[in-house]
Amino acid sequence: MAIRPPTPTRPTAFEFFAGGGLAGIGLTAGGRGFQMNFANDLSPMKARAFRDNHPDVPLHEGDVWDLAVADLPGTPDLCWASSPCQDVSLAGARGGLEARRSGAFWGFWRLMQGLDAERRGPRIVVVENVVGLLTSGRGRDFATVCGAMVEAGYTVGALEVDAAAWLPQSRPRLFIIGMRGVTGAEGPRPVAPFHSRRLMAAHAVLPDRVRAAWAWWRLAEPPRRNVDLTGVLEPDAAVNWFDAAQTERLLALTAPLHRARLDAAAASGERRVAAAFRRVRVEAGVKVQRLEVRLDGLAGCLRTPSGGSSRQYVLVCEAGRVRARRMTGREAARLMGVPDDFRLPGSESGALTLMGDAVATPVVRALTEQLFLPALAGA
Numbered sequence: 001m002a003i004r005p006p007t008p009t010r011p012t013a014f015e016f017f018a019g020g021g022l023a024g025i026g027l028t029a030g031g032r033g034f035q036m037n038f039a040n041d042l043s044p045m046k047a048r049a050f051r052d053n054h055p056d057v058p059l060h061e062g063d064v065w066d067l068a069v070a071d072l073p074g075t076p077d078l079c080w081a082s083s084p085c086q087d088v089s090l091a092g093a094r095g096g097l098e099a100r101r102s103g104a105f106w107g108f109w110r111l112m113q114g115l116d117a118e119r120r121g122p123r124i125v126v127v128e129n130v131v132g133l134l135t136s137g138r139g140r141d142f143a144t145v146c147g148a149m150v151e152a153g154y155t156v157g158a159l160e161v162d163a164a165a166w167l168p169q170s171r172p173r174l175f176i177i178g179m180r181g182v183t184g185a186e187g188p189r190p191v192a193p194f195h196s197r198r199l200m201a202a203h204a205v206l207p208d209r210v211r212a213a214w215a216w217w218r219l220a221e222p223p224r225r226n227v228d229l230t231g232v233l234e235p236d237a238a239v240n241w242f243d244a245a246q247t248e249r250l251l252a253l254t255a256p257l258h259r260a261r262l263d264a265a266a267a268s269g270e271r272r273v274a275a276a277f278r279r280v281r282v283e284a285g286v287k288v289q290r291l292e293v294r295l296d297g298l299a300g301c302l303r304t305p306s307g308g309s310s311r312q313y314v315l316v317c318e319a320g321r322v323r324a325r326r327m328t329g330r331e332a333a334r335l336m337g338v339p340d341d342f343r344l345p346g347s348e349s350g351a352l353t354l355m356g357d358a359v360a361t362p363v364v365r366a367l368t369e370q371l372f373l374p375a376l377a378g379a
């Protein structure tokens with residue numbers, strides 16, 4: 001009788017602040033990566049989207065502070081936390097890690113300490129956040145997160161990765177990675193682009209005990225991206241375009257230089273596609289609405305400002321005119337590397353919020369394939 005090889009067991013991961021579970025999509029790496037065994041998110045809308053897309057992953061819907069260690073199953077190999085970033089975001093007012101929302105990091109970390117106390121702590125921890133974490137609280141917040149990991153016995157390092165290397169969206173994010181009892185690929189010194197200048201500056205002022213446990217984790221740049229913004233857009237006939245008056249009202253919000261570029265593109269005869277973001281800015285002490293336009297084939301970082309009129313738009317310059325419309329939730333999902341069979345919330349604003357808060361899946365997958373899985377396999 002043939003002897004069946006043992007079923008290879010996959011490493012396991014938990015996903016905190018899971019949103020629609022995009023970190024999990026990257027960690028799963030198309031079935032060759034982690035098995036997701038637990039997730040948590042506070043938002044009912046996000047939780048619904050999570051369940052719709054990951055029905056087999058146990059989800060706790062509620063505040064991370066309401067979780068007890070006993071709610072967490074087994075011994076995870078990796079725990080991922082995309083903790084809320086509003087308070088450390090460069091885009092928002094800064095209150096630092098102690099502020100209410102970003103303070104959720106401590107709700108997560110308390111669980112890591114609880115797992116450790118039961119000898120169930122993960123060998124890899126990842127904290128994903130906006131790049132503003134490097135400088136918020138004059139660098140104190142970054143030092144605090146890294147210090148917490150070092151105190152728990154992890155070797156710590158960070159990477160600043162812009163999703164634009166994989167996707168037509170500029171989305172720089174910070175990934176702080178701790179490894180314990182396993183060895184990740186690292187080098188003797190920082191290497192561009194993922195060890196950015198601002199990361200090196202933040203590392204330079206870390207306390208000695210953190211620098212002593214520091215690793216410059218290695219991540220290779222992907223092959224040159226061959227998809228630009230045009231590649232993620234819906235066919236023209238499938239979307240609702242603004243009429244001439246609506247378009248003009250929107251374009252009136254562009255700065256003169258952007259408007260001139262748009263008009264030049266429209267006059268060129270070639271079809272050019274631009275992503276645009278409407279936001280409120282303070283200019284000379286006065287709040288004004290502005291439409292920020294990119295004509296470089298990339299969307300600016302998708303965002304989900306709470307309230308207000310901020311929105312993403314698509315502009316098409318063609319045959320001497322500019323047409324405009326809102327970006328769709330499906331287009332936003334593609335800009336995050338999410339496959340088209342992902343079930344988006346029914347409302348467009350729900351879909352845009354879900355995606356604007358999320359992590360770009362190919363970045364997580366690259367970290368998984370190059371750093372996490374090899375480290376665990378070599379353990």
Ligand SMILES: C[S@@+](CC[C@H](N)C(=O)[O-])C[C@H]1O[C@@H](n2cnc3c(N)ncnc32)[C@H](O)[C@@H]1O
Pocket residue numbers: 017018019020021022023040041042043046062063064065082083084085101104107354357358359
């Ligand atoms: C930056 S988003 C992360 C999204 C996720 N990585 C994704 O790819 O969709 C932060 C998430 O944390 C959730 N959140 C905020 N405060 C929380 C808390 N106290 N407990 C649990 N979840 C919380 C929000 O609902 C939001 O979905």
